[in-house]
Amino acid sequence: MCGVAGVAHSRPQGVSVxxxxxxAAAIKHRGPDGYGFYCDSQVGIxxxxxxxxxxAGSAQPLTNExxxxxxxxxxxxxxxxxxxxxxxxxxHRFHSEGDTEVLAHGWxxxxxxxxxxxxxxxxxxxxxxRQRMLFLARDRFGVRPLFFAERNGTLxxxxxxxxxxATGQVEARPxxxxxxxxxxxxxxxxxxxxxxxxxxxxxxxxxxxxxxxxRHWRWYELSFGGMDTEPSDAIEQLDRLLSSxxxxxxxxxxxxxxxxxxxxxxxxxxxxxxxxAGEALRTFxxxxxxxxxxxxxxxxxxxxxxxxxxxTLPIGPDDIADAFPSVIRxxxxxxxxxxxxxxxxxxxxxRERGITVVLSGEGADELFLGYxxxxxxxxxxxxxxxxQSALRPRLLDRLYPYLQPGRSGEFWRHFFLSAGxxxxxxxxxxxxxxxxxxxxxxFSDDMRxxxxxxxxxxxxxxxxxAAYASWAPEHQASYLEMATLLAPYLLSSxxxxxxxxxxxxxxxxxxxxxxxxxxxxxxxxxxxxGLREKDLLRRWALGVLPSTVGRRTKQPFRAPDAKxxxxxxSAAVVDHLLCERSVREAGYFRTDAVHALxxxxxxxxxLGSRENQLLVGVLSTQLWHNTFMQGTSxxxxxxxxxxxxxxxxxxxxxxxxxFPTSYE
Numbered sequence: 001m002c003g004v005a006g007v008a009h010s011r012p013q014g015v016s017v018x019x020x021x022x023x024a025a026a027i028k029h030r031g032p033d034g035y036g037f038y039c040d041s042q043v044g045i046x047x048x049x050x051x052x053x054x055x056a057g058s059a060q061p062l063t064n065e066x067x068x069x070x071x072x073x074x075x076x077x078x079x080x081x082x083x084x085x086x087x088x089x090x091x092h093r094f095h096s097e098g099d100t101e102v103l104a105h106g107w108x109x110x111x112x113x114x115x116x117x118x119x120x121x122x123x124x125x126x127x128x129x130r131q132r133m134l135f136l137a138r139d140r141f142g143v144r145p146l147f148f149a150e151r152n153g154t155l156x157x158x159x160x161x162x163x164x165x166a167t168g169q170v171e172a173r174p175x176x177x178x179x180x181x182x183x184x185x186x187x188x189x190x191x192x193x194x195x196x197x198x199x200x201x202x203x204x205x206x207x208x209x210x211x212x213x214x215r216h217w218r219w220y221e222l223s224f225g226g227m228d229t230e231p232s233d234a235i236e237q238l239d240r241l242l243s244s245x246x247x248x249x250x251x252x253x254x255x256x257x258x259x260x261x262x263x264x265x266x267x268x269x270x271x272x273x274x275x276x277a278g279e280a281l282r283t284f285x286x287x288x289x290x291x292x293x294x295x296x297x298x299x300x301x302x303x304x305x306x307x308x309x310x311x312t313l314p315i316g317p318d319d320i321a322d323a324f325p326s327v328i329r330x331x332x333x334x335x336x337x338x339x340x341x342x343x344x345x346x347x348x349x350x351r352e353r354g355i356t357v358v359l360s361g362e363g364a365d366e367l368f369l370g371y372x373x374x375x376x377x378x379x380x381x382x383x384x385x386x387x388q389s390a391l392r393p394r395l396l397d398r399l400y401p402y403l404q405p406g407r408s409g410e411f412w413r414h415f416f417l418s419a420g421x422x423x424x425x426x427x428x429x430x431x432x433x434x435x436x437x438x439x440x441x442x443f444s445d446d447m448r449x450x451x452x453x454x455x456x457x458x459x460x461x462x463x464x465x466a467a468y469a470s471w472a473p474e475h476q477a478s479y480l481e482m483a484t485l486l487a488p489y490l491l492s493s494x495x496x497x498x499x500x501x502x503x504x505x506x507x508x509x510x511x512x513x514x515x516x517x518x519x520x521x522x523x524x525x526x527x528x529x530g531l532r533e534k535d536l537l538r539r540w541a542l543g544v545l546p547s548t549v550g551r552r553t554k555q556p557f558r559a560p561d562a563k564x565x566x567x568x569x570s571a572a573v574v575d576h577l578l579c580e581r582s583v584r585e586a587g588y589f590r591t592d593a594v595h596a597l598x599x600x601x602x603x604x605x606x607l608g609s610r611e612n613q614l615l616v617g618v619l620s621t622q623l624w625h626n627t628f629m630q631g632t633s634x635x636x637x638x639x640x641x642x643x644x645x646x647x648x649x650x651x652x653x654x655x656x657x658x659f660p661t662s663y664e
Contacts, residue, residue, distance in 0.1 A: 002060065003030030003500075004074045004125050004146070005158035006045040007167070008134040010212025015044035017650055019167050021637035024048050026166035027159055028638065029330075030074070030500045035638055036060055036645025038070050043127050043134055047072040049644070050503050052357055053253050058098030059644040064108050065093050068129045070647065071107070073100040074159050075122030075144040076507070078248040083117065100124075107135075112206065115219045119248060119512065123201070125157060134209040140220040141363070141511045142190070142203030142487035145496060149198045153212045160497070161198055161332045165628070170198065172628040176450040179588070182334050183617055184436040184456045187488035189463075194333050194624070203487050220513070221465060222482060224475035226521035230536070234526065237518060238540050245512035246272040249359060256507075257282035257355035259346070260310065261557060262298030264534060265361025265370070267549050268541060269509050273359050274306040283308040284350050284358070286315050286342055286559075293558050301546050313349045315342050317564030324565065325573070325623055330501040331493040332628070334621040336436070336613040342559040344498035351502040358499075362490055363510035366481045367519040368534040369474060369527040370554050372399045377428035377477050378528065380416055393417060398531065401553070425461055425468060428477035429484070433457060439614050442593045460484070474524035562601045562615035574598065577622040586625045589618055 005023035007015055017039050024035050024046040031048025038045040038061040047060040053076075061072040077083070080099035083106060088094065092105040099120075106114040107126055112135070121143035126135040136157060138146050148157040149170045156164050164170040175196040178188040188194050190202040201207065204220035231237065246269060250256050258270040260283040274281040283303055287296040296312060303310035323341045331340055350358060365371050376399050383392040393413040420430035437456070440448065468476060491508075499506050509515070519527070522536065529535040533554055541550045566574050576582060578598055580591045601607060601615045640646065 002050050002072075002074045003027035003048040003159040003163070004045070004072045004123065005047075005163040006043065006072070006125055006134075006156075008043045008127075008155045008157075008209050010153040012041040014041050015039050015650065017044070017640065018637055019169075020044045020046040021640060022166040022168075023158055023163045025635055025638045026162045029503060030159060032503045034059055034644040036643050036647070037640070037651070038072075038127070038645075038647040039650035040129075040648045041650075042132065044648075044650075045070060045072050045125055045127060047645075050356065050500075050505060051254075052076070052505060053251070054096055054098035055253060057096040058100060060100060061645060061647055062096065062101060062104060063647065064104040067647075069104045069107050070127040070129065071100060071103045071124060072126075073103060073122055073124035074146075075120060075124070075139065076505070077102055077118055077120040077122060078251060078512075079117075079119040081251070112219065115206065119514070121507070121511070123159065132210065135206065136201060136209075137206035137219070138201045138203055140204045140513050141482070141491070141516075143491050143496065143506075143508060143511060145492060146201040147193065147198060148201065148207070150214065155209045155214065161193065161195055162628075164198060173197070174588075174625070174629065176447055177454050177456070179334065179447075179621070180440070180451055180454065181456050182621075183336065183439040184433055185460075185484045185488070186336050186436070187485075187493060188333065189460065189484060189488055195628075222479055222516075222520070223465075223467060224471045224479065224520045227523050230523060230526045234522070234536060235540050238536060241512075241515045241518055242268065242272060242509065242540070245509040245515050246359070247276055248512075249507040249509050250276050252357050254356055255279075255282065255354070256357045256359060257284060257350065258308070259283070259358050259360040259506075260285045260299050260302060260308070261361070262295035262302060262549070263361065263555065264537065264541060264545070264549060264552065265364035265510065267298075267302045267361075267545050268364075268537070269359050269361050270302065270308065271306045271544060272509075274308055281306065281308040282353065282355050283310045284346060284353075284355075285310070285312050286346055287312045288559070289314070289316055290560065293560070295555065298546075298549055298552065302549055305546055311349065311353060313346055315345055315559070317560045317567055318569040319345060320560050320564040321567060321570035321573075324570075324620070325627075326501070327498060328620055328623040329627050331497045332624075333493060334617055334624045335493060336617040336620075337494075337559070338561050338564060338616055339557055339559045340494045340498050342557075343494055344501060347499040347502040347504045350504050356503060357505045357507060359507050359509060361510060362495065362506075362508045363486065363516075364534070364537065365554065366478055366486050367510060367516060367527075368537045369478060369524070370534045371481065371556065372533075372554065373428065373432065373481070374474060374477055374528055375399055375531050375533065376416065376431070377473065379531075380419070380427075381422055381473065383417055384422060387417075395531075422473075425464055425476065426457060426480065428473065429480050435610055436613070438610060439617060442589050442597070442614060442618065444587055444590055447588055472524050474528060475520070478520075561612040562607055565616065565619055566598060566601045574619065577619060577626070582622060586622055586629075588621055588625070594618055 033051040034049040077099040080102045083102040087105045123138045123144040123146035173196040178192045178194040181188045191199040208215045285299040288294040320341045327341045379395045526536045583591045
């Protein structure tokens with residue numbers, strides 16, 4: 001895993017190597033093992049490396065045989081062994097044993113048609129010197145990030161937005177629309193970000209930049225449906241796919257570990273990985289003192305069954321509060337949940353124990369309808385078919401058993417059943433989205449004025465795929481969960497950004513497109529049978545996992561929220577960030593509303609989900625503002641003399657290249 005950054009001018013005018021060195025320094029945490037640069041009169045590329053495969057021979061940026069294709073990749077191409085064999089049979093000569101070189105030769109052979117051949121999680125920059133064209137691409141599900149901004153005929157790009165700001169050419173300014181999406185959806189949806197005029201490349205998309213012209217297109221589209229009945233060999237197909245997706249993600253020159261939450265998904269991944277590991281698998285988990293959040297009993301049961309060397313990290317409210325400012329700097333966005341802080345601390349422990357690659361179960365809930373939200377949508381549709389029924393709404397009381405106080409009783413039944421009409425394409429998610437949009441009442445007059453003509457939900461409706469209306473309601477809900485939560489929040493703020501803060505690479509076997517396409521074609525009843533979620537996955541797990549794990553209902557990963565952030569440890573920070581002066585100067589929220597919210601959160605009464613979400617959102621927005629809008633210091637640029645690679649005409653007198661390359 002690595003970090004990518006760079007610049008492309010619309011015409012030859014010289015690229016500052018010092019700018020590239022500042023960009024690389026800003027994202028050095030993503031690649032602590034080395035760095036390199038390509039630079040000519042029009043294009044510059046910086047790379048920071050986390051060495052996972054081919055330690056000695058795959059420093060980046062790297063090239064094809066004649067140096068006319070230059071590439072820098074953040075991520076992994078898991079089927080690189082097979083692609084390398086195919087390309088060698090076509091006459092290509094390889095100079096490394098790593099995965100990134102297949103991109104250079106694959107582009108030479110197939111051009112953009114290379115992308116569908118890739119099994120991986122990646123965001124890469126490729127410069128075709130013959131065409132004077134820069135090509136940027138992101139993986140199908142958005143596992144790895146890529147940000148870009150255009151300024152005065154120049155394209156800047158980086159794995160993190162701070163890499164753009166380090167240029168001195170891209171200013172950090174708030175985007176009210178992006179901030180509104182954070183509170184509505186938990187994250188800004190690509191291509192939006194919380195920063196004005198800074199975009200993120202959408203999952204499954206790519207862009208070409210040639211002579212100042214940018215062309216953008218989608219190379220992979222999520223699609224659902226195809227089977228009316230479950231195949232008789234569905235479990236056998238699932239077994240082969242799971243074994244394969246875990247196997248290719250075990251390819252590494254460093255030990256691979258696993259995050260073991262105790263739930264079904266991570267238990268499946270870790271059990272399969274333990275079978276394939278050459279020695280006892282290292283597994284890691286979090287324990288909370290709050291019993292309603294803790295899953296350590298199941299974690300230890302699974303660890304004992306698969307024979308892993310397990311490490312548990314106890315996390316309390318003070319730990320969350322202490323880590324939160326650093327987390328905001330790394331995720332580069334306000335948050336409405338504190339779970340990223342817990343994952344940030346777990347990544348730190350993982351790195352300290354010598355593990356830099358971990359497998360986990362992200363994606364399974366979205367593919368196999370594992371969240372209560374999917375059951376909630378089904379029950380709401382069931383109830384609305386007979387709106388006079390007094391019995392049907394009681395099914396809603398069986399949902400969200402892990403929430404205290406629970407979402408049950410007449411108030412919540414009315415809330416769910418009045419949230420929207422089944423004809424609305426966003427029907428499944430309207431309760432969640434409406435809860436998020438409730439926060440607008442806390443926005444300042446200026447914020448509300450800037451949002452007066454903006455409707456985040458309507459923008460989402462307009463972005464839905466053309467085939468969306470033909471999908472089953474359950475598949476529509478699955479798509480929305482992947483597009484609005486998985487990619488922009490779970491894989492980003494709670495995934496890549498906090499793990500790469502410590503140079504730890506997460507790998508996600510359920511997010512292999514072959515497994516996704518199998519699951520997406522299955523009829524909804526194979527995944528949600530009545531109120532039994534992940535039905536096919538559970539049937540596969542019989543006899544593989546402890547019955548206590550296989551039969552457990554879904555418990556989403558949660559961490560201490562508002563009460564942790566307003567406790568004694570962080571009292572001074574909260575008083576400073578949320579005082580009347582600070583709130584007024586930042587300009588996002590009403591000072592009176594914030595004061596009342598803090599007083600409520602410091603009280604003795606339990607907080608509802610809205611209050612928890614809002615306090616975290618307000619505090620994190622203030623932290624985000626102070627971190628990025630008040631002037632960010634990125635430290636000194638990386639010294640060129642210590643670079644592993646210097647490529648391009650700008651370094652003609654001191655080029656360091658592992659490949660036979662010329663730059664006339």
